[in-house]
Amino acid sequence: MTTSRRTFVKQTAGLSAASFLGAGAETRIWGSPMVGSPAGVANRKGWYDRPMRWAQVGFVEDDPGNYDPQFWLDYFKRLHIDAACLSAGGVVAFYPTEIPMHYRSKWLGNRDTFGDLMKGCRALRMNVIARTDAHACHQDVYGAHPDWIAVDEFGKKRRHPSDPDYWITCALGPYNFEFMTAVHEEIMTRYMVDGIFTNRWAGSGMCYCVHCQTNFHNFSGLALPHTLDPQDAARRQYVIWHQQRLFELWRLWNDRIQAINPNASYIANAGGGALSELDMKTVGELAPTLFADRQGRSGLMAPWANGKNGKEYRATMGNKAIVGIFSVGLEDKYRWKDSVQSDDEIRLWVLDGVAQGLRPWFTKFDAKIIDPRWLPVVEEIYKWHAANERYLRNERPLARVGMVYSQQTATFYGGKNARTTVEDASLGFYEALVEARIPFEMVHDHLLDREHVDQFRTLILPNIAALSTAQCKQIEEFVERGGSIVATFETSLYNEWGVRQQNFGLASLLGVNYTGKIEGPMLNSYLSLQKDPVTGQFSPLLKGLENAVRMINAVNQVMVTSVGNDMYPLEVVPTYPDLPMEEVFPRKGVKGQAGAVMREVGKGRVVYLPGDIDRTFWETLDFDQAKLLRNAVLWATNELAPLTVEGKGVLDVAVWMQKDSMTAHLVNLTNPMMMKGPIREVIPITKQEISIRIPQGRRVRRVHLLVAGVDAQHTDEDGVIRLTVPSIALHEVIAIDLA
Numbered sequence: 001m002t003t004s005r006r007t008f009v010k011q012t013a014g015l016s017a018a019s020f021l022g023a024g025a026e027t028r029i030w031g032s033p034m035v036g037s038p039a040g041v042a043n044r045k046g047w048y049d050r051p052m053r054w055a056q057v058g059f060v061e062d063d064p065g066n067y068d069p070q071f072w073l074d075y076f077k078r079l080h081i082d083a084a085c086l087s088a089g090g091v092v093a094f095y096p097t098e099i100p101m102h103y104r105s106k107w108l109g110n111r112d113t114f115g116d117l118m119k120g121c122r123a124l125r126m127n128v129i130a131r132t133d134a135h136a137c138h139q140d141v142y143g144a145h146p147d148w149i150a151v152d153e154f155g156k157k158r159r160h161p162s163d164p165d166y167w168i169t170c171a172l173g174p175y176n177f178e179f180m181t182a183v184h185e186e187i188m189t190r191y192m193v194d195g196i197f198t199n200r201w202a203g204s205g206m207c208y209c210v211h212c213q214t215n216f217h218n219f220s221g222l223a224l225p226h227t228l229d230p231q232d233a234a235r236r237q238y239v240i241w242h243q244q245r246l247f248e249l250w251r252l253w254n255d256r257i258q259a260i261n262p263n264a265s266y267i268a269n270a271g272g273g274a275l276s277e278l279d280m281k282t283v284g285e286l287a288p289t290l291f292a293d294r295q296g297r298s299g300l301m302a303p304w305a306n307g308k309n310g311k312e313y314r315a316t317m318g319n320k321a322i323v324g325i326f327s328v329g330l331e332d333k334y335r336w337k338d339s340v341q342s343d344d345e346i347r348l349w350v351l352d353g354v355a356q357g358l359r360p361w362f363t364k365f366d367a368k369i370i371d372p373r374w375l376p377v378v379e380e381i382y383k384w385h386a387a388n389e390r391y392l393r394n395e396r397p398l399a400r401v402g403m404v405y406s407q408q409t410a411t412f413y414g415g416k417n418a419r420t421t422v423e424d425a426s427l428g429f430y431e432a433l434v435e436a437r438i439p440f441e442m443v444h445d446h447l448l449d450r451e452h453v454d455q456f457r458t459l460i461l462p463n464i465a466a467l468s469t470a471q472c473k474q475i476e477e478f479v480e481r482g483g484s485i486v487a488t489f490e491t492s493l494y495n496e497w498g499v500r501q502q503n504f505g506l507a508s509l510l511g512v513n514y515t516g517k518i519e520g521p522m523l524n525s526y527l528s529l530q531k532d533p534v535t536g537q538f539s540p541l542l543k544g545l546e547n548a549v550r551m552i553n554a555v556n557q558v559m560v561t562s563v564g565n566d567m568y569p570l571e572v573v574p575t576y577p578d579l580p581m582e583e584v585f586p587r588k589g590v591k592g593q594a595g596a597v598m599r600e601v602g603k604g605r606v607v608y609l610p611g612d613i614d615r616t617f618w619e620t621l622d623f624d625q626a627k628l629l630r631n632a633v634l635w636a637t638n639e640l641a642p643l644t645v646e647g648k649g650v651l652d653v654a655v656w657m658q659k660d661s662m663t664a665h666l667v668n669l670t671n672p673m674m675m676k677g678p679i680r681e682v683i684p685i686t687k688q689e690i691s692i693r694i695p696q697g698r699r700v701r702r703v704h705l706l707v708a709g710v711d712a713q714h715t716d717e718d719g720v721i722r723l724t725v726p727s728i729a730l731h732e733v734i735a736i737d738l739a
């Protein structure tokens, strides 16, 4: 069962820098040429699209013999659960493993706790995947293979911070490549499960062990970096090597699993948005399905964060099944892992995910339930989900707006400030679109080709600073084909490595040139509203702001000169003293630059905002800025929306096609705890006027509400149906059966 090091080196696949960075990047690859590993291991014909509802029971070490398996099997059956993830091995084995040093639960005795529950699930016709955990090991492993332990930057082996009986393992060396490979082969051989899902397989921060040192040196000729600066040569190489090594591990485990069971896959716990580590384009190619591990909200976080995660996964997964893992407990840095979250918070989090295309997966550790309050809530959600399954089996979203996210911008431009300079811009624009009730998807910046973007009329580039020449060309071609863009701040001012350029890559599209200066943080700067000199009217960009005279500016702006004869509906009022109060007045004769550029380019439209309005909006939540961002998208899009919803409150909306139907999801986020959970109760909202565009050539047979459980009176005119939803508690789904 052991794997020789030589074998796995031969198995290496050809992940290159280019596959992370797009065209023009370095193409040196690790190890010998690719042997036997397909470019993509996804098998669309497999079982992966079948399960709609998932359960995860994570065993703790004293579960064997001390928990009631029948309780769980009854629960799974009652909730119409289609698939389960059960803990098998790694840190602790819950089956009678024969692999040396694979630690068996002290409570296991001669039982097979994993195997028995798996058999019970199979009898319910459920799919079962085995969970392993690769991030820690016991003292005996340390004793036999001290080189398998992760090493910190001072050269010290890393003890587990939570449990001193354990050591942290190196993810990139023989512990994963040899030991965990053997564990996965043994589990697959014995149980022929449908897949293996590994927790914490990708390491616990940087490792400086002898294997990492040697392997990184062989790859780059350099020593492991001690800086996070993405412009440091070794750090840049490390980012590439680290990903390559993990994708190599993913392919190795998948190949070994499929050699035993061709219908199974290795499914990594991986993925996310701009701040995630592994290139989502490659993740999307490798994974036959993915489980988005964002279990709940903590701190300041909007409930739409779950739906956002689903959209980020879908950007590269397409219509492969994406499952949203949710916790029934509080998610907090203090890790109350046995806690139970408020009922309505669980409902809100899960249903926002469902609205944005996630299939629900609850996770509970400790099979002996301490606090049972969550059980009826999850039962209620799953039963509703099962009863309406045919309307939740989405084929494609109908959103016409796509918001780009860019891991290379976060990695190479954002660096250690990525959360502020990259993600906050995205969060601000996201919030503005939610408030505007505009259905939209996320788009990955390595998938800007026709096949991935032509479903959209408008692409939003919220400070997508780092773009290659090839990516800029794709965006220009999108506009040439009739697409529109809305871009902010430093979009395209850096190349794909995060190196600032002489001018914007998209200068001619944005209608501006860079003057060599970024200004900010600016205090006390404004945008004054300008009437169109030809019509004497305010621009549509200023709708709802007409009596404002001026609004607050962004906090940072790129200094630009405008090049064309475009529309400039806002002019910057440059920063002036904010103290002493006697000096707080705008100085006469000081003219600022354009605060917004609006252009028509062929059949497309372009809005460029030189300020970081989106990021500033996330900081201030200023309503004028929300209106400006909304208006920019509406003007650029310039067509009848697939879904409009008018009424009071904050709603996260989505519109979908299924095989013989379409749905509009309306999730009511209106709550005093909207930005910082948990919510205490649901605050219902009053009537909403809805219009939905019906795809050409389809006829409406029936319109009904899946939560209220009633047929809806509607009008049907010129391909648009209109209806009133009298009130919404937590959510409503409008289902339209099509002929």
Ligand SMILES: [Zn+2]
Pocket: 149, 150, 151, 170, 171, 172, 173, 207, 208, 209, 210, 211, 212, 213
């Ligand atoms: Zn290491």
